[in-house]
Amino acid sequence: MTRKLGTRAVALMTALAVATPVAMVAMPAWAYSFNDVRIEGAERIEPATILSFANIARGQEVSAGELNDALQRLQNSGLFETVEVIPQGNTLVIRVSEYPTINQINIEGNRRLDDERLLEVVQSQPRRVYQPSQALADATAIAQAYAASGRLAARVDPRIIRRDGNRIDLVFEVREGDLTEIERIGFAGNRAFSDRRLRQVLETKQAGILRTFIRSDTFAPERISLDEQLLTDFYRSRGYADFRVQAVAPEIARERDAFYITFNIQEGPQYRFGSVNTVSEIAGVEASAFAEQNRVRTGSVYNPAIIDNSIRRMETVAIEQGLDFVNIEPRVTRNPGSRTLDLTFALTRGPRIFVERIDIEGNTTTLDRVIRRQFRTVEGDPFNPREIRNSAERIRALGYFSDAQVETRQGSSEQQVIVDVNVEEQPTGSLSFGASYGQNSGVGFNAGLTERNFLGRGQQLGINVSTASGDQKADFNFVEPYLLGRDLRWRLSGGYSETERLNSKYDTRSAYLGTGLEFPISQNGRLEVRYRLSRDSILNVQDGFDDETGLPTDTEDRSSSLIIDDEGTRVTSAIGYSYSYDSRITGLNPLTGYRLSFSQDVAGLGGDVKNVKTGIFAGVESRAWREEVALRAEFEAGAVVSYGDSSTRINDRYRGGSHMRGFEPNGLGPRDLGPSQEGDDVNDALGGNYYWALRTEAQFPLGLPEEYGITGGLFADVGSVWGLDNTTASFEGDSYEVDDSMKVRASIGASIFWTTPIGPLRFNFAKAVKKEEQDKEQKFDLTISTNF
Structure with a gap:
């Protein structure tokens, strides 16, 4: 039976039912029937939409609980700020207040993270309906962005500013807090x-x-x-x-x-390799050819990289023999008593699984081919899990992506797999401005632009400009690491430099353009062939006469006659090559690495210069004393030999100070001292056609907290610069011989290494312990620290 109540009584009971649903159990199960439903307050939302959420039909008997359910459905729709369901006789009034529309979104209080970065995580949008739950979620997302940048104490509160026309401005107030x-x-x-x-x-x-x-x-x-x-x-x-x-x-x-x-x-114990064998479990396949590629030696310290290198070499043999689906399975047996690992390389027949395709996603800038060329496997090749893992490491090593995931899944059949590559781009370019200091050149400024992934093609581009007292340089370098889709590294470089009285009595101008092609010839060795064209000028040489009056000047300001003879411009056209071997490429020995190189350049293919320049370098670095101390030794030597009617000029020869610490850039080697041989008349460094230098050093902690990035070092250098094509100089009509014999110099010193955000700095304090009287010492030097 339908009972009609007063409007106020029904509204009161409905409100009580909404506020305290539990109380409805004790209330009579009264029912209501409405001939009409009136909707109030709706502006954007259609009445039909509201009725669909309420789900109360005209003439339908409903209980107080069903009215409460209708109220809850309307509130949970997320469309309304407030909702009232009011029975008025035979009419049900649904009064709503719609959520306002977002006019604009602002972020206030942020200094460390800019608006663009934070708005990327905000899901609320202008001209859409404001949702309090979404605003809270957006505030949480902003706080998480700060947490990812190291500010876990960041707090974000959403605020609204009311505007006319049922609009609001949504403001996120940020308190960044300190770095965690x-x-x-x-x-x-x-x-x-x-x-x-x-x-x-x-x-x-x-x-x-x-x-x-x-x-x-x-x-x-x-x-x-x-x-x-x-x-x-x-x-x-x-x-x-x-x-x-x-x-x-x-x-x-x-x-x-x-x-x-x-x-x-x-940690566990340290193991060494015990017995090492290679066996074949494939009928008709001999293990001897594969065993020859084994680089694991009995008694050596266990290192997974050596095992992986041997497997890679054995897989190459399998490819050369046309053997597919051959697995090189390393089987390791531990011997805890002797702390050795017995290793057996087993050749087994693997499952017949092919690579169906390689899918790449997430690369918005980098071209697919840049990523795809890191795979040694292509579509249709036999599936090799180890090679896929290595490809993933090569992709991560590019430095183009903040994250790179390589996974496999089954393809269109059980015999096929799909390789999924998901990457996340990161910035690869930088614009830098800096300052430098040199004891001879003073304070200098430099600017540089570098891009490691130019136009997403994996190419490298660098432009640098620097200026200091008496020294200005500008150069560019472009590298295509995969010319024609192969491991061919093509380089194009050029530059211009000029000096004015930089530790000398003359000026220089130089411009060059060079190109080269580098490619691997072994796992650790690479060969480069190159060509260089340069135009070098020596000018404004002080010849002892005033340029305006033609009268003699102070003889102490006069340059050596050997440098005066070098004045002028010459064009050099040279082809050359260099071979380098770097053991660190494979990293088989984590404690010791070494690099060797040999280069030659032949000038004379056109131009004015005819000479052959040869250089060698050998460097080794090892760690000792629980790897706390790094020991380094480097030996290098060079020779420039003229042929035909050409002779070397001062800018062709070697300057000893650039190879030995403790001496100025022109501080050692042959020097024209004038007829008196006391250094009062001329005193010009001439450089030498030959040089050698041996540098040794040890780098060790100083006991300071390592987060300071400060370590110490001791070094000792020994070497020499010598040899001239012409040793006969003249001064005021008198001829004399310049001593160009090889005389050994030596220096010792201490270094302070400091790792800073602008680069690893090195402070050298040196003392020349074996030198000639005319040599120029340099007791302090500040440089950028580099490894061989």
């Missing part, structure tokens, strides 16, 4: 290596004196997994086959402004 830096990284369980050495392995760094500029000292959860892998690779490459990271415990300070990270590790 990593104050300390510790290790538990390490015995073979110190905390200092292990911290050098990690991508994550501790906060130091340069915390304002360094981002790797902010906590980023995604870096933890990378650090675990880096630690694992570090230990296993040094023989610790059982190493594992048991747990990583990051703890945040109460103020949420600092993290303390502890890596709990288990």
Whole structure:
């Protein structure tokens, strides 16, 4: 039976039912029937839409609970700010207040992250209906963006500003907070290596004196997994086959402004290789040819890279013999008692699985072919899981992507797989401005533009301009690393430089254009062939006469007659080659790496210069004393020999100071001292046709916190510069001989290495312990630290 109640009574009961649904159980199950439904307050939402959410038909008997359900459905639709359901006799009134429309979205209080970056994570949009739940989600997303940049204390609050026409401005108020830096990284369980050495392995760094500029000292959860892998690779490459990271415990300070990270590790024993064998389990395939490619030696420290290198070489043999679906399976047997690992390379027949296709996604700038050429496998080739993993590492090593994932899935059949490559682009270009200081050149300024992925083609472009007292340079360099789709590195470079009285009594002008083609000839060796065309001028030489009056000047300002004879412009057209061998390419020995190179350039293919320039270099670096100390030794030598009627000029010859520390750039080698041989009349450095130099040094910690990036070093150099085509000089009509004999010089010193955001700086304090009287010392020098 339908009972009619007063409007106020029904509204009161409905409100009570909405506010306290539990109370409805004790109320009578009254029912209502409405002949009409009136909707009030709707402006944008169609009445039919509101009725569909309410789901109450005219003439339908409904209970108070069903009215409450209708109210809940309308509120949960997300379309209305307020909703009222009011029975008025035979009429049901649904009164709504629609959410306003967003007029604009602003972010206030942000200084570290710009609006463009933060608006990318905001899902609310202008000219759309405002949703409080979405605004809260957007505030959370903004806070997460700050957390990813190391500011876990950031707070974001959404605010609305009412405008006319039922519109609002949505404002996110940001309190950025301080960086949540990593104050300390510790290790538990390490015995073979110190905390200092292990911290050098990690991508994550501790906060130091340069915390304002360094981002790797902010906590980023995604870096933890990378650090675990880096630690694992570090230990296993040094023989610790059982190493594992048991747990990583990051703890945040109460103020949420600092993290303390502890890596709990288990080193295990260090293993060496025991017996090493190669067997074939494929009928008709002999193991002898594969065994010849084995580079694992009994008694050597276990290193997965050596195993991987041997497998790669054996797979090459399989390809050469036309054998498909051959797996080189390394089988390792542990001998805990002797701490050795017996290794067997087993040739097995693998499943007949082919690569159906390679799908690449996420590369908005980089062309597909740049990524695809990192695969040694193409569509239709036999599937090789190890090669796919290596391809993934090569893609990550490009440095073009912040993330690169390579996964496989089944293709159109069980015998086919699809390789999925998902990458995330990151900036690859930089514009730099800087300053430099040299004891001889003074303060200088430089600007540079570099792009490692030019136009998404994987090409490299660099432009640099620098200026200092008496020295200006500008140059460019363009590299195509995969010419014609092959591992052919083509280079085009050019530049212009000029000096004015830079440690000399003459000026120089030089412009050049060069090109070269580099390609591999072995796993670790590469060969480059090149051509260079240059125009070099020596001008404004002080010949002892005033240019305007033609009268003699002070004889102490006169240049050597050998330099006066060099004045003028000459064009050099030279072809050359260089071979380099770098053991670090394969990284088979993590403790020691070395590099060798030999080069020759022949000038005379046109131009005015005819000479042959030859250079050799050998460098080795090794770690000792639990890898805390780096030991380096470098030997280099060169010779420039003229032929025909040509002779070397001063700008063709070697300057000893650039190869030995403790001497000025023109500080050693043959020098014209004039007839008195006391250095008062001329005193000009002439350079030499030949040189050799041996440099040795040790770099070690100073006991300072490693997050400061400051280490120390000791060095000792020895070498010489000598040899001239013409040793007869003249001064005021008198002829005399210039001493160009080889005389050994030596220096010792100490260095301070400082890793800074602008680059690794090196402060050298040197003392020449063996020199000639006329040599020019340089006791202090500030340079950019480089490795061989």
